[in-house]
Amino acid sequence: MSQVQLAKQLRVSCESCSLSELCLPRGLTVQEISQLDDYIERPRKLDPNTQIYQPGDKFFGFYAVRSGGVKTYLTKKTGEQQILGFHLPGEIFGLDGMEHNSHRCYASTMDNTSYCTIPFEKLDELCAELPDLRIQVYKLLGHEINCDHSHQLLLGQQTAHERLATFLLSISSRFKHRGFSPTSFMLPMSRHDIACYLGIAVETVSRLFKSFQQQGIVKINRKQVDILNMDLLTGLVANCEESDSL
Amino acid sequence: MSQVQLAKQLRVSCESCSLSELCLPRGLTVQEISQLDDYIERPRKLDPNTQIYQPGDKFFGFYAVRSGGVKTYLTKKTGEQQILGFHLPGEIFGLDGMEHNSHRCYASTMDNTSYCTIPFEKLDELCAELPDLRIQVYKLLGHEINCDHSHQLLLGQQTAHERLATFLLSISSRFKHRGFSPTSFMLPMSRHDIACYLGIAVETVSRLFKSFQQQGIVKINRKQVDILNMDLLTGLVANCEESDSL
DNA sequence: TTGTGAAAATGACATGGGTCAAGTGTATAA
DNA sequence: TTATACACTTGACCCATGTCATTTTCACAA
Incomplete structure (x- = not known):
């Protein structure tokens, strides 16, 4: 198979995938894409209002929404929840688990939802070799931080x-x-x-x-x-x- | 100079430094610490109420407070500000610049303040070689995200x-x-x-x-x-x- | 020591949005 | 087709907190 054909095939598998933001753009080579693609776990389907993880759960890696929608939230002991973010198709969530290797908030579906996962350990190994992928990860995390900041402005002012x-x-x-x-x-x-x-x-x-x-x-x-x-x-x-x- | 002596000297230069969280712990070798230490720019001193950066400013890297205190904030056009975080000695700020290589918020001192800076490009290069440093950086970013989430719960509920x-x-x-x-x-x-x-x-x-x-x-x-x-x-x-x- | 300006505290009053209690609509199941 | 339950809407009331005006305190300079 030629490099071009390989690229096309991989692109099809990731094109509509929510991780495409992460792995496809920014001039990664065909081989690099292929490497990353190998690790991505293919979509899982969930019913509406299904919990994906909760505080204390082990952090496996990032999640990328393919269809449906996901909310992440914290709760007060009295039950009120503060929703931290809505995650639409093409968007990433799960970053709250990075600090302690376990999640700090809840994530659950709002609709029939499918998503891919990419194991953090594998991603990190690839990051050692692929500078462009590293940059992508930084941008992803920076984006989360900036979204959170905007949300703070909204809630506070x-x-x-x-x-x-x-x-x-x-x-x-x-x-x-x-x-x-x-x-x-x-x-x-x-x-x-x-x-x-x-x-x-x-x-x-x-x-x-x-x-x-x-x-x-x-x-x-x-x-x-x-x-x-x-x-x-x-x-x-x-x-x-x-x-x-x- | 022996490795032990070298370690001691470096430790003195970073021990009370706000980046120590980032570079010293987690079993980095003496040589690794030395590499990172070379890039850190030594403290700058600022008067109270001095702006460090503002939206649009180029992102150089992370800042670490040594003494005093720094606030980061967004503003509404009408002037109200939403303070996103207070940064005490030993804490890091400046992460808001990662997404677009330019800052999204303001940072200014609240007191007589000194801080170190570490250029992001250099840090990234080292990350390619040092898995433990990479982990430290992830934890740092994860911490910022989790702090922001707690702040959202506070402001919302x-x-x-x-x-x-x-x-x-x-x-x-x-x-x-x-x-x-x-x-x-x-x-x-x-x-x-x-x-x-x-x-x-x-x-x-x-x-x-x-x-x-x-x-x-x-x-x-x-x-x-x-x-x-x-x-x-x-x-x-x-x-x-x-x-x-x- | 006194003067000056900014920060903080206090009091009086106003109101945005919360709470509670009915209603109304709509989707699913029998 | 009807029953049921849940999501959403609407109205009445009220309170936590904002706003505005004034006073007090403090830090610092002359």
């Missing part, structure tokens, strides 16, 4: 309107980035999850969605969202972040 | 009392970790900064400090804090985090 608008814009831009419509999409998470992510009450989410609709900014039917006026939506967060969104 | 109590306990345990008293210490930051970190108003910080004092939990005089009853203080956050503190 934004009003409820601003939070919800920021949330919609974030989902929109992430769908766009993956080649889907940025103005018409299905939310993979419940109102409850949105509330827990934004640090507000479910009732507030309902009321604000209603208010946004009355202003003609969006049209919302259950989980179907249509953004009717992107400018107005952007206007709601105009004073929030100095830098461009993630 | 805790009441003002719980936030302030959590904050005091965090500072206390970090002083303890560095060998200082966990019950009697000087806060390096202003009330304003505490408020911005906790996502509450300065006035609320004042009122809660007073309330904590009236309950006999702490004694506070300006920036001097004495924790009188650690159990009571811990009790205030009893329902907050499931897992142990960071």
